[in-house]
Amino acid sequence: MRDITEMAVFVTIVRHGSLSAAGRELGLATSVISDRLARLERRMGTRLLVRTTRRHALTAAGQLYYHEACAIVEATARMEARTRAMATTPAGELRVTAPIPFGRWWLTPFMTQFAHRHPDIRISLTLEDRVADIVGEGFDIAIRATPALDTMLTGRRIMETRRVIVGSPAYLARKGVPTHPSELENHDCLSHGPTPHLHTQWRLGRGAQVRTERVRARLASTDSEMPVHWALAGLGLVQKSLWEVEGYVAGGLLQPVMEEWEPEPISFFAIHPVSTAHSCKIALFIDELARHPAPTVAARVPHPA
Structure with a gap:
């Protein structure tokens, strides 16, 4: 031309x-x-x-x-x-993908406020636990979780969260309370991931005490919330971010175990294929999300098991 x-x-x-x-x-x-x-x-x-x-x-x-x-x-x-x-000027469509629990408990209250503050930005939110192809599927931002020590990801760290291993009082009364990673071989574990495997690895402890333990899963799912429901039903132990289960822990429905061997923390990153210097709506969303406080336990309404 x-x-x-x-x-x-x-x-x-x-x-x-x-x-x-x-x-x-x-x-x-x-x-x-x-x-x-x-x-x-x-x-x-x-x-x-x-x-x-x-x-x-x-x-x-x-x-x-x-x-x-x-x-x-x-x-x-x-x-x-x-x-x-x-x-x-922040305006136009913004396509975001995030894991289901993060979307429900973190993004939902944040996006409600964000939408009021920025009416010219239209947001399409996809909640799913699989790892989406950001560029191929046309997403502007993907929220992804990775172990805190993983340095391979690019993007901005949104937050870091503790992880815990929990089980129901009924399950622990029946199977006993584990105190060391080696005891997990005698327990039913509950897992999730992009491909559900009945054998998985839990990385436990901090610093010189880090230990990777191969555990046997009784139940596994691609839905990251399902293991919590199974744990509430007394079917085994689950390893989750604290904010996903702290409401149940506070209510006595789940109990932390092996606290001296607490799993490594998880960091959540906002991954984006476009430089934030070239998209003010992406930069604005990520900046405000990084400053958004975590919802309190009282603000969360757990889904029934």
Whole structure:
């Protein structure tokens, strides 16, 4: 496609009546204006303007070209103005994907407030526990959890959270309370992941006391909330972020175990394929989410088991 600079110069000449006036309007020397007009006419293969005693007049070809060129130049100006506004004004659609528990307990209260503060931003939220293809599926932001020591991810850390191992009082009364990772082989464990495996690994402890234990899962699911429901039903032990189960712990429905071997913390990151320097709506969303306080236990209404 041809550069529309010559077209824009031609429209300015016609609107201002002369090459010199067009030059003053565009901040260009008259010789530059004349050269661009000549290049345009050579490309068109015909004269577009004829000089009269006082001003330039349009030829028949020039009248046709001017009519069409005005629409193109004006449409281009509007497009560029909208594009510049997008880079500086938070507006438009924002597609976000996040794990189900994080979305329900963290994003839901945050997005309610965010939507009130920024009515020009439309948000499409996808909650699922699988790892989405951010670029391939067209997401602007993905919230992902990873162990705190993992340095392979890019993006901004939103928060770090403790993890605990919990079981119901009924289960612990029946199977006993484990105090060391080696005792997990005698327990039923509950797991989740993109692919549900009945054998999984739990990384337990901190610092020099870190130990990776292979555990046998009695039940496994792709839904990260299902193991909590199973734990409440007395079916085994589950390893979860504290904020996912602290309401049940506070109510006595679940009990932490092996607290001296507390699992490594989990960090949540906001991953985005576009530089936040080039998208103010992405930058705004992530900045405000990073500052948003965690919901209190009282603010959460656990789903019934």
